[in-house]
Amino acid sequence: MQTSAHRIVVVGGGAGGLELVTRLGDKLGKRGAAHITLVDRSPTHIWKPLLHEVAAGSMDQNTHQLEYAAQALWHHFEFQQGELTGLDRTRKTISVAACVDQDGLELLPARDIPYDTLVLAIGSVTHFFGTPGAAEHAIALDTVEQAERFRRRLISACVRAQNGLSRNDDDGDGRPDVDVVIVGAGATGVELSAELRNTAQVLNAYGLHRLDPRRDIHITLIEGGPRILPALSERVSSETAELLRKLDVRMLVGERVTEIGPDAVLTASGKRIPAELTVWAAGITAPPVLKTLGLTLSRQGQIVVRQTLQSEDDPDIFAFGDCASCAWPAKQTTVPPRAQAAHQQASFLYDALRARLEGRPLPEFQFKDLGSLVSLGRFTAVGNLMGGLIGGSMFIEGLMARLMYSSLYRMHVMALHGAVRMALDTVAHWLRSKTNPRVKLH
Structure with a gap:
């Protein structure tokens, strides 16, 4: 961790966090302009909108999971496994819990990781609303x-x-x-x-x-x-x-x-x-650890950020995705916790952090609602598209909606691996679907 380069630490390897460190590593980490570190409690990544397919057995998670360590090697960033447990803004370090194996044996000790710029993208957790049982x-x-x-x-x-x-x-x-x-x-x-x-x-x-x-x-x-x-x-x-x-x-x-x-x-x-x-x-709801960081939170427990996605308390700390509360002035509300918002914010931060390192003023994030799609598996899909090209909102369903829904995941894969590997990955999954059962049986 001893480096003279600017240290950018991203906590959370979800869709947005992983896309951000991949692009930063390719642009800044590769030539030593910055030291990029990703911190996540899990060793692997899977696109969260796919989890309902894993639960139904229609998708084998082993064929869609990505090893963070491998992605780090390929894209010039460092991966540190562990769960965020604390923040020291004076020393500019985060605390990460120890990692243990299935038998409870310690694999990695608890440790502190220094940063110059910290990006929090730890997502959200299920809210049970205090319902008994x-x-x-x-x-x-x-x-x-x-x-x-x-x-x-x-x-x-x-x-x-x-x-x-x-x-x-x-x-x-x-x-x-x-x-x-x-x-x-x-x-x-x-x-x-x-x-x-x-x-x-x-x-x-x-x-x-x-x-x-x-x-x-x-x-x-x-x-x-x-x-x-x-x-x-x-x-x-x-x-x-x-x-x-x-x-x-x-x-x-x-x-x-x-x-x-x-x-x-x-x-x-x-x-x-x-x-x-x-x-x-x-x-x-927002992860409970956010309450221990000493940052201003919204009523929903999210980190309140400016339009630059910097926290209100510390310009060296950014937050985005489900764990951040960012204003959406056009709708007089906050940016919704959707995958498209995290993707847009990751792209915004890629440019904003480069501007910050170059001493240029930071731009302001503007969310664009592109609509929503809901997949009903092999049966069909429905949704609505929004944007300037169609002049408002348009309802879609059937084959077109299904193709557009599947393309969302392919866009995520392309952001992580590039167009060529995305195309090869698509072909590989299609071939595998022709030789494997349609549902995971064991």
Whole structure:
């Protein structure tokens, strides 16, 4: 860590953080103009919008994960594994926790990492809103490990039901049932519900269970607001709801969950919904560690930043993505916690940090809402596009929406590896899909 070059430390290897250090490493790290360090608690990266596909088994995370250490070697930055635990603004260091293996043995000690410029991009975590039993009995989808846990439990539940080891028969037809409840009908909850219907059909086709994929495997989506996809337009919401009804996904809107038990979800209206598996996708909040850093926070616990994405308290500290509260003057609100916002802010910071090193004034970030897309797996996709080229907002669905949704991930891969490797990666995944099962079976 001893270097005379300007030290830029980025904490958080999500989509935005990894794109930022990759571009900075290629531009500044390669020629020694700056020393770039990425800090993340995990050794690998996966694009977070893919986690619902990992949970449904329609994507093998091993083929889509990226090793931070390898990316660091290829793109001239340093990777330090560990979880952020503290900040000393006087000494200009961050504290990182020790890393341990699966047996609890220490691999890396706790340590301090010095910086000249610090960028915080640690994302968000699931918000349970204090709901009794939610943290104990529901599965969140923040990490690959959580998504994999759900996938394994889903397959186990189907196999148990097929072999008569599950006596659940809530519809009284004499056949064992598997009940999956998803709390929260935002993009993650909606996309997961559609992927799960596809998974149920594929598992049946491969003989892992003989249950009727639609009659015996029940999927319930619960939303506290008046409609699903509350952050998107009413047309996108209504069109998606109609598509989910065709997939036999039960939707309960205007239902506030009051408690989650080991085998049921209770609502404020008195409903008791059987649940062998419960997924919590009802909201996000800022990571608790932000409260210990001594920086000004919003009511949601995010770091308050100026339009330059610098914190209000320290010009040497930047923050972006879900962990930052940045004004959106055009809408008189704050920038929404979406992947497109993190991507735009990472591109902005790439230019802003270069300007800072060259002594030029920093520009101001302006968020551009490009619209939203929701994937319903192999069935379809819906969404709306926004921007100057189309003169407002345009609703899209079907094949075009599916192609555009898949292109978002390809754009992320291209930002990390370049166009050639992105094209090769796309071909490789297509070939693998022709030789592997459509759903991960083990």
